[in-house]
Amino acid sequence: MSVLSESLILHKTVKKHYLSLAKGTECQVTYVWIDKTKEHLQCKTRTLNNEPAGIRDIPEWDAFWTDGDPTEVILIPVRMFRDPFTLNPNKLVLCEVLDSKRDPIGGHQRSHCVQVMEKVKRFEPWFGMEQEYMLFGLDGKPFGWSPQGCPLTGVSCAVGINKVYGRDICICHYRACLYAGVMICGTNAEALASQWEFQVGPCEGTESGDHLWMARYILHRVCEDFGVVASLDAKPFRQSVYTSGCHTNFSTKEMRSEGGLLYIEEAIRRLSRRHSQHLCVYDPHGGADNMSRLCSQSLTSSYDEFSAASGRRNVSVRIPDHVSRRGCGYFEDRRPAANCDPYSVMRALVETCLLGLTS
Ligand code: ADP
Numbered sequence: 001m002s003v004l005s006e007s008l009i010l011h012k013t014v015k016k017h018y019l020s021l022a023k024g025t026e027c028q029v030t031y032v033w034i035d036k037t038k039e040h041l042q043c044k045t046r047t048l049n050n051e052p053a054g055i056r057d058i059p060e061w062d063a064f065w066t067d068g069d070p071t072e073v074i075l076i077p078v079r080m081f082r083d084p085f086t087l088n089p090n091k092l093v094l095c096e097v098l099d100s101k102r103d104p105i106g107g108h109q110r111s112h113c114v115q116v117m118e119k120v121k122r123f124e125p126w127f128g129m130e131q132e133y134m135l136f137g138l139d140g141k142p143f144g145w146s147p148q149g150c151p152l153t154g155v156s157c158a159v160g161i162n163k164v165y166g167r168d169i170c171i172c173h174y175r176a177c178l179y180a181g182v183m184i185c186g187t188n189a190e191a192l193a194s195q196w197e198f199q200v201g202p203c204e205g206t207e208s209g210d211h212l213w214m215a216r217y218i219l220h221r222v223c224e225d226f227g228v229v230a231s232l233d234a235k236p237f238r239q240s241v242y243t244s245g246c247h248t249n250f251s252t253k254e255m256r257s258e259g260g261l262l263y264i265e266e267a268i269r270r271l272s273r274r275h276s277q278h279l280c281v282y283d284p285h286g287g288a289d290n291m292s293r294l295c296s297q298s299l300t301s302s303y304d305e306f307s308a309a310s311g312r313r314n315v316s317v318r319i320p321d322h323v324s325r326r327g328c329g330y331f332e333d334r335r336p337a338a339n340c341d342p343y344s345v346m347r348a349l350v351e352t353c354l355l356g357l358t359s
């Protein structure tokens with residue numbers, strides 16, 4: 001066992017003592033925010049004298065970005081969760097990041113998403129995301145793989161120690177999300193050993209993105225405890241056809257009601273006319289990540305051409321079988337990459353499907 005992994009185990013045992021120490025009514029609040037890359041997260045913690053009853057009791061804070069010129073930024077609390085790492089009454093709080101003029105910084109998308117969702121409130125838009133991720137060891141190698149490579153299962157939902165690695169992480173993340181109040185609705189093993197998925201939703205409007213980002217934060221923190229790294233890279237291996245996506249499921253009140261399939265089909269027609277515009281915002285690099293991910297292999301679709309079907313998965317947009325049978329429900333956009341910003345994805349879906357944007 002390496003010194004690093006030994007000390008990881010030692011720290012966790014010793015840590016229990018300190019976390020069990022009595023404290024007063026103070027509340028530790030961890031501010032979590034999306035960083036400059038729009039792909040990764042940052043956090044820092046402060047003490048409040050009392051437990052906040054809601055988001056309004058949590059004050060703004062500041063931070064600065066050191067990448068390039070140091071920039072002062074303002075952290076605006078937007079959604080509060082329970083802290084599954086230090087437990088009640090402590091909180092995790094997702095924040096928006098503003099610049100000194102109080103504008104969203106560096107193209108951050110949440111406030112734009114809020115504005116668009118306000119316009120389409122009457123449709124009651126629901127979103128559910130399927131977040132795929134891949135585990136790596138501290139040595140940068142896929143977690144648990146032998147030097148010979150991956151025990152290729154090629155199927156998701158596999159069972160058995162020779163087929164899936166790191167289930168403890170998936171289980172602990174699931175429970176930590178439930179404790180926090182994150183709307184996590186399921187998990188499964190993915191096609192590669194050490195590749196996993198969790199699902200968030202369905203929630204209405206911007207909330208879905210908030211819950212996904214907090215679920216990602218919790219995942220990275222759980223992985224710290226286990227001494228592994230969760231990668232949300234869209235294409236973790238250049239050679240492999242296996243990739244990581246963030247399928248986004250979408251519905252409106254009309255789609256969920258009797259006869260809703262007609263509304264689903266109309267939404268898909270509109271999507272077919274704005275394929276390239278969507279791919280521009282379905283990964284944080286203007287489509288570059290998806291260009292290598294969407295290779296029409298292993299249940300991905302084509303980067304260049306839009307496709308849709310019921311009951312098939314190598315398409316841009318899929319209508320789940322049970323939705324076709326019932327004649328209402330939701331559809332699944334399979335194009336967003338694992339590292340996408342859900343606020344951008346949700347905004348594009350709403351602009352195309354509900355606001356009728358065509359260019
Ligand atoms: P798949 O068969 O594509 O792997 P999953 O079971 O992994 O599907 O995920 C289904 C997703 O659909 C979940 O994120 C869930 O929240 C979401 N979902 C379920 N019902 C709705 C709905 N009415 N509107 C939007 N999303 C929904």
Ligand code: MN
Nearest residue numbers: 044062063064
């Ligand atoms: Mn300092």
Ligand code: MN
Nearest residue numbers: 130197199247
């Ligand atoms: Mn899934």
Ligand code: MN
Nearest residue numbers: 130132190197
């Ligand atoms: Mn999947």
Ligand code: MN
Nearest residue numbers: 130247332334
């Ligand atoms: Mn899916």
